[in-house]
Amino acid sequence: MRQVTITLNGESRSCLVKPNETLLDVLRDKLGVKSPKCGCDHGDCGSCAVLLNGKSVRSCLIFAIECEGMEIRTLEGVSGDKLSALQEAFIEFNSFQCGYCAPGVIITATELLETNPHPSLDEIKEALSGNLCRCTGYTPIFDAIMAVTKKEDE
């Protein structure tokens, strides 16, 4: 076990981790952050996506011990006291159904909009291609992201 300290959603947090514990398990089981979900544990589905120093990563493929001193944002951090414009658009466009993939999808889309505020439809598709959603057929997710980019123009 080794002590690891990270900045989690703006707060400094420490815990003891084993060398083989994934960031996903540590976030969920030791730090009480439950929005990143386990869907495959192999990096295929994207439901465990979190922002690590601003970049989206699959937390099931990263050991917690590697994250010493890093900044991690999960959906809880994105939500804060008020939902983001993107989250509001997800509600407006029914861009989720069961909601299990939503945290990973919103994290990925948040990263996209932070790095490219006016993505084309093709860029949106490309950015989301690592996030599996079995319910929506993806179109409503594209609609929400497009609506946010348009809103910002107004």
Added chain:
Amino acid sequence: MKKHKFIGQPVIRIDGREKVSGAAVFTDDIDFGANLLYAEVVTSTQAHALIKAIDTSAAECIEGVVKVFTGKDFPYQFGLYMKDRYIFAQEKVRFYGEQVAAVVARSAQVAKQAARLVRVEYEPLPVVTDQMEALEADAALIHPGLGEYEHVPWFFPQSQTNIAHWRKIRKGDLEDGFKQADYVLEDTYQVPRYAHCAIETHVAIGKFDHSGRLTVWSSSQSPHTQRNLFAEALAPLGLTHKDVRVITPHVGGGFGGKAGVTMEIIPAALATKLRGYAVKLRWTREQEFTNTYQRLGVIAKFCMGVTKDGFITALDHKIYWDAGAYVEYGANVVNAVGLSAIGPYRIPNVSIDSICVYTNLPPGGPYRGFGYSEMLYGLESHIDRIASHLGIDPVQFRRMNAISEGDTTAYGARMNPNGLMEAIDKVTAAIDWDKPLASANPSKVLGKGFALFWKAPAMPPNASSSAFLKFNEDASINLIISGMDIGQGYQTVMAQIAAEVLSIPPIKIRVETPDTDRNPYEWQTVASHITWSCGNAVKNAALDARDQILALINRVHHLPIDTLYLEDEAVKCSNDKRFHLPLRDFVINGIMTGDGTFKGGPIIGRGMFMPEFSSTKGNPETGQGGHPNVHYTVGAGALILEIDRETGKMRVLKAAEAVDAGCALNPDLIKGQITGGLMQGLATVLYEDMRFDEKGRMLNPNFTDYKIPTSMDVPDEIIPIIVEVAQPDGPYGARGIGEHTMLPAAPMVANAIADALGIRIKSMPITAEKVALAIINGQKDVQ
């Protein structure tokens, strides 16, 4: 018609904030503290074998292991429609991946490590992975005890064979029907197995406390059915329904895969031997593929006769289902499709044999569409070919033969009101069916495909729903029901129904996920019956509450009940426009009268619904006589497909789908079902391909090798269309549409390929590889 305020409106989902903020609690998100134990199963490495010995000693020596269990600890059978299943394999295993033993440990890692040390000695038996082979006289018998299994009265198992159920339908005179035909087409179509691929894998936690009460938290579509099956299976331990409680938080996708009971019974059973602990079992993605329900595989033999002017005279339809090792749920898929295997057509002379065959593959079970997708692939392909042979436009051929209200189904009951013709009109208009297509790109070719669909809820004739509704001081409402919002928007739509009756905006109604101790009975969230069935129960509960409110006003204010109505969260009176009593003033605390005393008290509505006209008592040899299906939902789909001549790669340029919702309670949610369901259907035909080796081992149990669609695979344009021909006994005329949205996808792709290339592909999936090879080899007919 009275204008509705909330019904028919695109009301925002009431679970939206929870789900987009990360607040929504799924089963795996619940903390159980220091007394949580983790289970890991030891799975079979043989598809059919006798268990000679199980050595758990090495596993038991690992530090952190609490206990190792085998089939001997739980010699109990269970099942939904037929008790052919075991908590752990008993004397033999019947599929590769079946649970043989379990290790319970203080950490998931230790449980996993120890499970690898359990040694199971097998004596292999012949493996049968093909349903046609399983029907041969000398095939290995998978369930020698079949004759003794308890089952529902509408199943007809054939003892000492691998036939678990045989649904027969005989209508009219088949021989005469074929005599009337000018053209008869006979062929076989094949549909393989598929996986649901909900992104959340199955997970359940069982806790048996020191008072003898069993609580199971599970990711399930069926809390009450789970409680019932747990209580039945574990009755030898002295458990009754009162002692078993099932709590089902948000579910991360179901699609039928989380209906009934599969792996959840394992932690429930393990917990009973580990008092005071919570025992958790979460399937890995691989286990999710190999040891939950899979969609059944199908070989369907069609023989259809038509007159030269295009009327169907006869259908002989034999459907052989690869139902897997246990069919306690899957046999009802076979039954449901057997009843409905004429499709939405008027056919006077019919013979249907729908045969449920045991194989040594994972258990087949419910999957969105409940067998109708598989059946319609063959039927809608066959019909297109017949129309083409007769030189009749395939849409016109379907119009001529489409079933209408009052026509008899294959089992003799009358068809319900429906908007099939309107659905045909609207989808064909949406893709300009009559306009010839030409690709601007010489390496690409375009084709149009069309398909009809129908499906009825498959359920016991007395499947029921119930609802409680309680007011809070501010006239907000807790609506307490037991269906699951598996993504379809159930909670929102139920809130809309209560809102409409009580004039309370849906945003002021909270619907929580169920707990069988507190929420009233619901059979299961399956069969696309919940909007209809639970919707009726909720409406009845709201009407009950309204009646209590109006009776109270009448008692206190002496206004005639028939002049009172609810509007904008208040009671109003048609005779006295000044009368206006906000609900929040009295729904908990009552109304003060002149002498300072109060009348009334907390308003609590209750409602239930059971279809009292349904019956499965048809003749076993002909299917005639019963009323096994409550109604059908119908619709149509059409698409334009672009195919690359060299690579066979296909792209859906435009797809339109119309479904008859009876009444669209929330049109946006229906459009969401069409968009998502159509994609799931297209995936079964274009991408997903489940592979097994000859030993019955699945070769691609992961998302790298079993390809479900990504954001890159979305059709260029999807046109969702809602048709509304009211269901007389539905809430505001509504009927279910959730599963139906998948149904037309596969045959319309097959038909579009035939249109574009003249190649008829008779087996799914239709991958780019299959199309490219057919082009290269000059094959016009691909089996």
